[in-house]
Amino acid sequence: MAIFSFSVIDALSVLLFAFGSGLLAEGLSYLLLYRTQNYQLVMKLTREAKLEANQGLGEKVEETKSEKSQKRERRDKSKDVLKNAKQEVSKQQFKSTFAVSFVLISFFGVLSST
Numbered sequence: 001m002a003i004f005s006f007s008v009i010d011a012l013s014v015l016l017f018a019f020g021s022g023l024l025a026e027g028l029s030y031l032l033l034y035r036t037q038n039y040q041l042v043m044k045l046t047r048e049a050k051l052e053a054n055q056g057l058g059e060k061v062e063e064t065k066s067e068k069s070q071k072r073e074r075r076d077k078s079k080d081v082l083k084n085a086k087q088e089v090s091k092q093q094f095k096s097t098f099a100v101s102f103v104l105i106s107f108f109g110v111l112s113s114t
Contacts, residue, residue, distance in 0.1 A: 020108060025100050034094040038088040045082045 033039055 017111060021104055024107065025104060027104060028098055030101045032099055033089075033092055036092055037088075038085055038092060042082065042085045044091050045078065045085060049078065049082065
């Protein structure tokens, strides 16, 4: 009977540490990535681009060449801004992943040594 209770305690401790390390990883990702201004900007620009694309589908209005060129310029400018913001977010995501990996490896190292 003692072997069974020991196995249950081990299983519960493994589950507890797995749950805790998952929470730790998500918390670090939230702090290092999701709260940054660049990430918020990319999300905002993505939402606006989707809304603009959906609004433009239903409209069939004749436009002059100057209006078309202005729309094209605005669209190109917003694409460039979105591209640059996505690159910045990718850099921050790499840093965040590296930090989370380092913390989790350290955490598991401490757990395995005890």
